[in-house]
Structures are given as C-alpha cells and as structure tokens.
Amino acid sequence: xxxxxxxxxxxxxxxxxxxxxxxxxxxxxxxxxxxxxxxxxxxxxxxxxxxxxxxxxxxxxxxxxxxxxxxxxxxxxxxxxxxxxxxxxxxxxxxxxxxxxxxxxxxxxxxxxxxxxxxxxxxxxxxxxxxxxxxxxxxxxxxxxxxxxxxxxxxxxxxxxxxxxxxxxxxxxxxxxxxxxxxxxxxxxxxxxxxxxxxxxxxxxxxxxxxxxxxxxxxxxxxxxxxxxxxxxxxxxxxxxxxxxxxxxxxxxxxxxxxxxxxxxxxxxxxxxxxxxxxxxxxxxxxxxxxxxxxxxxxxxxxxxxxxxxxxxxxxxxxxxxxxxxxxxxxxxxxxxxxxxxxxxxxxxxxxxxxxxxxxxxxxxxxxxxxxxxxxxxxxxxxxxxxxxxxxxxxxxxxxxxxxxxxxxxxxxxxxxxxxxxxxxxxxxxxxxxxxxxxxxxxxxxxxxxxxx
Numbered sequence: 001x002x003x004x005x006x007x008x009x010x011x012x013x014x015x016x017x018x019x020x021x022x023x024x025x026x027x028x029x030x031x032x033x034x035x036x037x038x039x040x041x042x043x044x045x046x047x048x049x050x051x052x053x054x055x056x057x058x059x060x061x062x063x064x065x066x067x068x069x070x071x072x073x074x075x076x077x078x079x080x081x082x083x084x085x086x087x088x089x090x091x092x093x094x095x096x097x098x099x100x101x102x103x104x105x106x107x108x109x110x111x112x113x114x115x116x117x118x119x120x121x122x123x124x125x126x127x128x129x130x131x132x133x134x135x136x137x138x139x140x141x142x143x144x145x146x147x148x149x150x151x152x153x154x155x156x157x158x159x160x161x162x163x164x165x166x167x168x169x170x171x172x173x174x175x176x177x178x179x180x181x182x183x184x185x186x187x188x189x190x191x192x193x194x195x196x197x198x199x200x201x202x203x204x205x206x207x208x209x210x211x212x213x214x215x216x217x218x219x220x221x222x223x224x225x226x227x228x229x230x231x232x233x234x235x236x237x238x239x240x241x242x243x244x245x246x247x248x249x250x251x252x253x254x255x256x257x258x259x260x261x262x263x264x265x266x267x268x269x270x271x272x273x274x275x276x277x278x279x280x281x282x283x284x285x286x287x288x289x290x291x292x293x294x295x296x297x298x299x300x301x302x303x304x305x306x307x308x309x310x311x312x313x314x315x316x317x318x319x320x321x322x323x324x325x326x327x328x329x330x331x332x333x334x335x336x337x338x339x340x341x342x343x344x345x346x347x348x349x350x351x352x353x354x355x356x357x358x359x360x361x362x363x364x365x366x367x368x369x370x371x372x373x374x375x376x377x378x379x380x381x382x383x384x385x386x387x388x389x390x391x392x393x394x395x396x397x398x399x400x401x402x403x404x405x406x407x408x409x410x411x412x413x414x415x416x417x418x419x420x421x422x423x424x425x426x427x428x429x430x431x432x433x434x435x436x437x438x439x440x441x442x443x444x445x446x447x448x449x450x451x452x453x
Contacts, residue, residue, distance in 0.1 A: 029049075039067055041065045053409060054424065056422060062424050063259060064284045087314035101278070101293060110299075114290070115289075120311065125292045135213035136170040137171070138155060138212070140155040141155075143157050154166065159432075196233060203248075217249055232269075250265075284322070287319040331378050339425040347371055347421060347432060354373070354436065371420065376417070423435060
C-alpha cells in the first residue's frame, strides 16, 4: 500500500496561485509572489518560518498592525450576529462607524458615504462635486495616485495612468509643490509654496474657473513620494477654491487615520476641505472599506435630489465592525500619539542619521509613520538612482536594494527611486530601530551605484 504523503502547504499555495490568481500591476509570467503563512503585529512570515518586519504596512493600510485581537474579535462577534445587510437599512454598527469617523473629520464633514475602498471613494467624491457644481473638469497633480477605476486612474498622475488614459475624462493635471525637484526653480519652502500656488492659479484661469468642478489633492502625496506640502499651500488651494466656487477634495486614503500623527493629515495645516476620501487605515484593511466624508453644503445638494450612486456592499456590517473596533482601539491605546512620537523621536532622527552615512540618500521627508528616502546617484546633481518609471536593467539598482532588504528580513515599500518607511503605526520603538538597522545595511547596496562608489 502506497503511503499518503501530504504535500508541503507552500507547494499547494504556490501552485494554486500560479494557476488561478491574476495579480494586479504585474506581468503574470514574470512574478513569483511570496507565500505568506501568517502575520502578527509588525511582522509576517512565510511557510519556511522566515519572518519579515513589515516596513510597508502591506499597502500602507495595516495602521494598527496585523491581527490585532480587538479587531479580530469584533469581526467575529459581528459575523455571529449579522453578517450582511443592504445599504438601504439603518444598521447599528454602520451608524456607529459613521459617527466615529465624522467626529474626527475637520469642520462640518459630518455625513459619511461608505464605499469598498479608496478608488470608489474618489469616484464618488468626483461625482458629488460635479453634480454639486454643475461643472465637469477636475484638476489633480502629476505626482499623485488616486486609484485604478475609471475616473480615479485618469486623475492619477503617475505612469500607471498611461495605459488607461482616455484623454477625455475631464481631467487636467498640474504641478504640485516638491522643493527637492522643484518645477518652479524655487530654493526655499516659501518660494515653492508661492510659485506652486501661482502656477495653480494660472491653470485655473486658463482652463476657465467656471468649468472646474473640483481640485483633488492627496493631503500628503503617498505613493508618489510622501512630499509634505509647505506651510500655507493647502490653505492657498482652499482660498482659490473658495474664490471660484470649486469643490476642494482631499484624498486621505493613505495619509488618514493616524498615519501622519494626526487623525487626518489636514489637521497639520488647519485646513478643511469640502470632501475627504478615506479607506485603508479606517479599519487597518481587515475588511475592505472606504468612504467620503461630506460637508453640509455638498450634502444639502442631495437633500431632496437623489444621489445617483451606490454599492451593494456600501457600509458592509463586517467592515464597519472592524472600523468601530479599529478607531476605538486607536483611542484606547494612543496609537495616533504614538505615530507622532515615532516620527519626531525615532523614525525622523534615525532616517536623518542614515542620510548622513549613505551617499545614495538624497532627501529624507515625512511625518509620523509616513516617510520616504529619495535615493540618488549623486547627492549634488540629485540624479535619481534609477530613471523615472525605470524597468528591467535600468531598475537594477533599486531591485538589488529591495532584494537586500528582503534577504535581511525587512519588507520594504519601494517605488521608482524611493524607499518608503511606512510601518504599522503601532510598531514599537525597538522594532522601528531594528528596521532602521536593517535598512542601514541594505542602503550599502544602493551606495555601490553612486558616484561616490
């Protein structure tokens, strides 16, 4: 009798993935996804037991870390009580999630429209703005990412837009502030702010303010490079919107819910938009959830006029239960304060020290648990370590750097010539310092590709 041999679970997982899973943003035959067996806190591990410190928070969404027991328990309790109900009903957990979110938004953004994620939140925010104003155009920056659905991908500025750009979606792009690579030949934050606002004012004038429904900005651009806006910029955009009756949308999908050391990044500059889009950190990604926080003026547009949009899973009870548990846990455990502390006392100073030692580090920038290192070939000329949107051999230096991180047990968030330091907002000081030490080692690989090598 032939004995039954149970295959290693890794083999089964990898085989099923290769046969049946179609991965996003990837050439399917050229990828080999890591098979993950489990996760807890700031770490996840593979089937061979190798553990990785998650300096990516997956897609910058596990703000309270992996498998937080309070959130897991809330999902289990809700599943036992009421798994799902259509969005047209009033459900206690949905109402409570909306209340908790509205309490933390700035100003009078007290109505919450729930979606399944950030892209759908952006889609609906744009729809609301167009219907509210009766206008069609929306302005967004080149260095941005707003999602992969129809309107959201056209609003996106980075190269992921190109294959889907219809050039007819009513979107106009402009340059946002980015002093390190200033489009305005600025040498100070004040100059960058003033010139970026003048450029936006000119764009509005030449596009026709009467044709512009909204300006959408990431409060702190995430995937595009964590460029913290200069003081006065967001307030200046708010003033331009007020002058011309344009709806101001802040995309807080990545920066929101504690990531920058405040509940919403807009708080750093005391700015209130007309709409806020959110997702990711609202429930740490445990169950898909996003939404739009809506001002009283925009909400009033739909008081007696039906809003023409909806989703089968809008405000899904399991997702809302996860949001309630996440927000309450963040309050109880001081997670937002902890993120601010990490930025001011651990990550910020630690990354600055790495920049002093490594010629490949051109700039360090960020807030809270939201940081980026811009990697360069030459810190004087600021030539990027790899070209814009590099692939194949051109991207080899960054690929080698990322491989070095992973080999040491650090999982990075790498995009173009940058590595982002975006661990869970709950990461301990010890874990953060462990990650910085591993990053220090990996940066020596990138140093080999600099002019100082």
